[in-house]
Amino acid sequence: MPLMISHERVEIELGDRSYPILIGSGLLNDPMSFAKVPDSASALIVTNTTVAPLYAATLSKVISSRFRSVRLLELPDGEAHKDWQTLNLIFDALLSHGCDRKTVLFALGGGVVGDMTGFAAASYMRGVPFVQVPTTLLAQVDSSVGGKTAINHPLGKNMIGAFYQPQLVLCDLATLNTLPPRELSAGLAEIIKYGPIYDMDFLAWIETNIDALVAREPAALAHAVKRSCEIKAAVVGQDERETGLRAILNFGHTFGHAIESGLGYGEWLHGEAVGCGMVMAAHLSERLGGIDAAFVQRLTALIQRAGLPVVAPALGVERYLELMRIDKKSEAGEIRFVVLDKPGSAIMRGAPDAMVREVLAQCCAA
Ligand code: NAD
Ligand code: GLY
Numbered sequence: 001m002p003l004m005i006s007h008e009r010v011e012i013e014l015g016d017r018s019y020p021i022l023i024g025s026g027l028l029n030d031p032m033s034f035a036k037v038p039d040s041a042s043a044l045i046v047t048n049t050t051v052a053p054l055y056a057a058t059l060s061k062v063i064s065s066r067f068r069s070v071r072l073l074e075l076p077d078g079e080a081h082k083d084w085q086t087l088n089l090i091f092d093a094l095l096s097h098g099c100d101r102k103t104v105l106f107a108l109g110g111g112v113v114g115d116m117t118g119f120a121a122a123s124y125m126r127g128v129p130f131v132q133v134p135t136t137l138l139a140q141v142d143s144s145v146g147g148k149t150a151i152n153h154p155l156g157k158n159m160i161g162a163f164y165q166p167q168l169v170l171c172d173l174a175t176l177n178t179l180p181p182r183e184l185s186a187g188l189a190e191i192i193k194y195g196p197i198y199d200m201d202f203l204a205w206i207e208t209n210i211d212a213l214v215a216r217e218p219a220a221l222a223h224a225v226k227r228s229c230e231i232k233a234a235v236v237g238q239d240e241r242e243t244g245l246r247a248i249l250n251f252g253h254t255f256g257h258a259i260e261s262g263l264g265y266g267e268w269l270h271g272e273a274v275g276c277g278m279v280m281a282a283h284l285s286e287r288l289g290g291i292d293a294a295f296v297q298r299l300t301a302l303i304q305r306a307g308l309p310v311v312a313p314a315l316g317v318e319r320y321l322e323l324m325r326i327d328k329k330s331e332a333g334e335i336r337f338v339v340l341d342k343p344g345s346a347i348m349r350g351a352p353d354a355m356v357r358e359v360l361a362q363c364c365a366a
Contacts (some may be wrong), residue, residue: 024171025173041068043104045070052074082152118149146165187250271308283362284339
């Protein structure tokens, strides 16, 4: 039996929907990485025009012995294309190639490709198996794990989607070497997130290692991806469909999603909006009494050192409120925020309107 390339493994424990996350450098070149992929006659690799020239041939070759046919679909690149029209290209490809309900979809790319391919897998013939092969830092530490799939609507981010778990998540750390620096920083935002909401030791580790992470030191990246996946696995394992605890993973996202849709999808990267959104959520947490000003400053400084913006765009207070009301966490028109009730712990709650307005006035550019 050939040995598999050296890697770490994190399990997502969800009964009969459990699956492993494999983390290592060079996994994409190793056929053994895909040993657990279900047998089928056909596979469709969904990727985009940026990632295809980098990694599609490698993936196609490595899985070719497992399938009679391996087809490739290149979507247009970018958050602005995370929509119905682009999703439909996946269905067009599946139907025009006569793909059956055992066809395995491979999502090769960042969170945009992963979320759309997952949604297509959830709905094509009412569900076909899919594999996440995340190639951005953000996708390796967050979006490929946990089964949230979605597309955007012009009125709201990720508003249309499904919970649908992959069969396998394969994080090849070597793919991060080709990532533009701005995209690396965007991924660091979601890594930082896990500290204040769940694990203060991890926050301290990130503070010590932030320069190594920005410099893409392999050992630092490997630890950050693994620990992030462990935390996400622990949360998702307790609350797969976000009836409670899982909402903490949206720390910074209520403000962040408003920035993304308010500016137009793709203007700020998702991770940039989340980074700045965490600064805003930290200020709100301070006003609600969960953390002190020193902790807000500590978090802000780390987000800045990760190369992320910490001043929110001037969309106007009323526009922010309008956008945040469309958030999935809103109930009966009340905006609900994930805030820190103490360092290392988060809850979801409403906040007085006047307080939210003060935070917006404080955090937005003049
Ligand atoms: P992305 O998918 O747009 O990828 C960022 C850019 O990097 C793209 O231009 C992409 O083509 C390029 N790229 C990807 N891999 C590359 C590589 N190895 N080398 C060079 N370029 C590469 O953005 P993202 O930050 O990966 O994901 C953001 C999306 O993820 C958002 O739509 C967000 O809503 C979603 N998301 C989903 C979840 C979830 O739980 N499902 C969680 C967090 C974020
Ligand atoms: N990214 C938030 C979640 O997966 O729940």
